[in-house]
Amino acid sequence: MERTDPRSRRDAYGSRINRTHSPALAYAVPWGTILLASLLPLFPIASAAPVVPPIGLMTLVAWRLVRPGLMPVWAGLPLGAFDDLFSGQPFGSAILLWSLAMIAIEAIEIRFPWRSFVQDWLIAGAIVATYIVAAAVVSGAHLYAPLLAALLPQILLSLLLYPIIARMISILDRFRLLRIWMIG
Amino acid sequence: MAPPSSRRSSYSRRAQYGVFTGYVIAGIGALVGAVLLALSLWRPASFNGPRAVAGDAVAPAATASANVRAESQGLFDAIGGYLRAGSQNAELKKEVELARIRLAEAEALAQENARLKALLGLYETDEKPVAVARLIGSTSASARRFAYLGAGRADGVVAGMPVRSPRGVVGRVLEVGRDSARVLLLTDSQSVLPVRLAQGNVVAFAEGRGDSLLRIRLVNLGINPLKPGDVFVTSGAGGYYRPGIAVAIVAEKTEDGALARIISDPAATDYVAVEAIWQEDALRAAQTPAAEPVTE
Numbered sequence: 298m299e300r301t302d303p304r305s306r307r308d309a310y311g312s313r314i315n316r317t318h319s320p321a322l323a324y325a326v327p328w329g330t331i332l333l334a335s336l337l338p339l340f341p342i343a344s345a346a347p348v349v350p351p352i353g354l355m356t357l358v359a360w361r362l363v364r365p366g367l368m369p370v371w372a373g374l375p376l377g378a379f380d381d382l383f384s385g386q387p388f389g390s391a392i393l394l395w396s397l398a399m400i401a402i403e404a405i406e407i408r409f410p411w412r413s414f415v416q417d418w419l420i421a422g423a424i425v426a427t428y429i430v431a432a433a434v435v436s437g438a439h440l441y442a443p444l445l446a447a448l449l450p451q452i453l454l455s456l457l458l459y460p461i462i463a464r465m466i467s468i469l470d471r472f473r474l475l476r477i478w479m480i481g
Numbered sequence: 482m483a484p485p486s487s488r489r490s491s492y493s494r495r496a497q498y499g500v501f502t503g504y505v506i507a508g509i510g511a512l513v514g515a516v517l518l519a520l521s522l523w524r525p526a527s528f529n530g531p532r533a534v535a536g537d538a539v540a541p542a543a544t545a546s547a548n549v550r551a552e553s554q555g556l557f558d559a560i561g562g563y564l565r566a567g568s569q570n571a572e573l574k575k576e577v578e579l580a581r582i583r584l585a586e587a588e589a590l591a592q593e594n595a596r597l598k599a600l601l602g603l604y605e606t607d608e609k610p611v612a613v614a615r616l617i618g619s620t621s622a623s624a625r626r627f628a629y630l631g632a633g634r635a636d637g638v639v640a641g642m643p644v645r646s647p648r649g650v651v652g653r654v655l656e657v658g659r660d661s662a663r664v665l666l667l668t669d670s671q672s673v674l675p676v677r678l679a680q681g682n683v684v685a686f687a688e689g690r691g692d693s694l695l696r697i698r699l700v701n702l703g704i705n706p707l708k709p710g711d712v713f714v715t716s717g718a719g720g721y722y723r724p725g726i727a728v729a730i731v732a733e734k735t736e737d738g739a740l741a742r743i744i745s746d747p748a749a750t751d752y753v754a755v756e757a758i759w760q761e762d763a764l765r766a767a768q769t770p771a772a773e774p775v776t777e
Contacts, residue, residue, distance in 0.1 A: 336539060338622035339629065340546040347691075349621040370503045374510030381528075382535035385620025385627040388528035389517025396511035403504075433624035437522055439670040444624060444691030451622075 309471060316476035326473040327367060328376075330466075331356045335380040347433075347447060350455035352462070353380045354395060354428055355421070359459070359466040361402050362417045373399045390435045398424050418459055425455045526656070533658030536629055540661040543617035544631050582648055582727045582744060585679040585712040589725045592682075593717075610754035612636040616651070616747055617661070624691060626669035628652065628747055630662040630755070638662050638755050641721060641764075646753045649727035649745035650674070650715060654755065662755075667728070667743050668693055675718035676728050681706070684716055685738055687728055693746070695729045697738040707731050707739045720760035 298305050306314050335353030357376060361368050373395030380391040405420055412420075429452050430445075438444060491497075521527050614632035632638050634657050644651045644664050652666040665672055672689040676697070683706055687695045697713060699705065711731040717724030729741035758764060 336542075338620070339539065339618040340543060347622060347624050347626075351622045369507075371506035371510050373507065374513065377510075377514060382532050383539070383620075385623040385625045387518055387521035387525065388532070389514045389519070389521055391514070393511055393514030393518050396507055396514055400504075400507050400511065403507075435518060435522070436624045437525065437671065438624045438691055441670065441690050443694065444670060447692035448624065 310474050311476040313476070315479060315481060317478050317480050318474050318476055319478040322475070322477065323473050326469055327360045327364075330469060331360065331376050332379055335376070336383055339383055347451055348454070350451060350458050351384075351425065351428060351432070352458075353384075354391070354398065355425055355455060355459060355462050356466070357395065358398065358402070358421045358424055359462045361399065362421060363463055363466045364470050365406065368399070370399050370403055371396070373397070386432055386436050390432055393435075394428050394431055398428060414460075414463070417463070421459045421463075422456045425459070426452045429455065529656045532663070533633075533656055533661070536661040536663065537633070537658040540617060540629070540631060540658075543629060543661075544615060547615045547617045547631070579647060582712070586714060586725055586727055589677075589679040589714045593724050610756050611642060612638055612755045613752055614755070616664070616750055616753055619666070619747060625671075626666040626689065626691070627655065628664045628666055630654070630664050630753065631660070632755060633658045633660045633662050635659050636755075639758075641758055642755050643722045643726075643758070644753050644755050645726055646745045646750040648750070649743075650722060651745050651747055651750060651753050653721060666747055667695060674722070674728060675716045676713040677716040677724075678707075679712040679714045679727075683707070684718070685713065687713060687741065693743070694732070695741045695743055696735075697729070697731065697741050699738045702737065705734060705736075705738070707734055709733065711739075712744075713741060717759065720764045721758055723756065723759045 306312060310318070331353060334356035337352045338349040353376070357368065357372065361372075374392055377391035377393070377395035378388075380395070381388045384391060401424060402420065409416065429448055433444065433448055434440065517528075612632040614630050614636070616628045617631045619628040620626070628651070630638070630644065638654055638657050640654050640657055642654045644654060650667060652664045652669075652672065655663045655665045657663075666689070667674060667687070668689040668691065670689050670691040674687045675684070676687045677684045683699065684701070685697045685699045687697055690696050697707070699707075709731050713728045713731070715722040715724055715726045715728055727744045729743050731739040731741045733740040
């Protein structure tokens with residue numbers, strides 16, 4: 298069999314003989330990527346206006362929508378606490394808003410179990426747009442009209458970024474399930 | 482395939498309780514978040530400790546990325562200069578720009594000197610900065626405008642110290658970790674800075690708007706003397722900032738003042754200097770309740 302097709306005993310996740318998924322990798326990748334994504338807006342630019350999308354939340358939402366059942370409903374509590382340390386928001390805002398986002402997705406999923414990518418995109422877009430506005434409201438900033446206008450480019454950028462993040466998450470999901478653990 | 486959450490969790494009581502517990506913890510998480518949020522809005526300094534530790538933890542990585550950022554910015558500048566008129570063009574332009582700001586500052590200083598000479602016994606000393614460091618990052622996803630600085634308590638930085646770049650004021654240190662500090666940028670909507678016109682005796686407050694502009698509100702309302710292009714410098718009122726540092730250029734006139742662009746955009750800043758608080762004694766006296774005697 299191997300002589301005719303060397304990949305006959307392999308699939309997208311690697312060899313099917315003598316190997317299995319590594320639980321450490323399978324759980325470390327989603328949680329690790331979300332933590333890294335929370336740090337990401339800190340690095341690239343010291344900007345005078347809010348421009349970078351909330352990549353931490355978008356990664357969490359993408360993991361939740363691309364791979365349902367992996368992130369628990371309560372994931373917003375620990376991940377939000379980590380995000381609050383770096384986001385500049387008052388501590389607790391991401392814990393609250395991320396938890397609410399996870400509960401909202403759970404509720405939407407019970408109502409609409411079968412969805413295509415476009416519906417996932419709409420859900421993610423609605424959640425991220427709501428989050429950006431809600432985060433500005435609870436941030437303790439004075440809500441002048443120009444500040445709210447400055448949020449619009451950020452919201453648009455987030456909408457455009459979601460498909461890219463979702464595609465990256467699906468690649469990471471395949472990486473997560475590589476069979477690298479030797480058994481027997 | 483239906484997502485796992487839409488399928489019954491099985492008839493196992495244990496599995497059903499597991500799902501139910503998940504919902505309960507999520508609800509509790511939201512509640513905990515709401516309580517913490519209320520607490521930190523009520524007392525903004527409540528969680529400074531963990532935040533400072535976290536800032537210290539990522540400071541090395543952030544410094545590395547800041548180095549790369551500065552180098553790539555320099556590269557783009559050089560390429561741009563070469564394309565236009567040789568690579569020194571970019572540098573010369575930067576110098577001319579700095580010189581222009583310096584000129585406005587010098588005019589302001591001359592005026593300040595003239596005023597101070599009238600007051601006996603009050604003179605300012607030109608002090609060395611407490612620390613020189615990079616802006617290693619900013620909260621670019623949040624509506625609040627904070628930046629992180631690559632110097633902290635170990636370098637002598639204390640909360641309240643003004644931060645400036647070669648161009649002008651950047652902001653004020655808000656909280657300090659061991660090797661990093663959080664800076665409130667001028668454009669944050671909670672930032673208010675007393676300023677005055679570089680040419681003239683017009684005093685005003687420069688408030689951040691949250692986007693990249695400052696709102697200049699004149700103290701004396703009357704005929705608005707501002708015009709686009711006017712430079713505002715720090716007035717020294719409040720005691721935090723040394724007077725005469727460039728702050729903003731008027732871009733547009735409004736009813737009660739103007740909209741101004743900040744001169745020292747943090748996105749274009751590489752190294753910044755942390756300076757000592759200008760009139761620390763006056764600040765301490767202002768914070769001491771009248772009933773308590775001032776002690777050293």
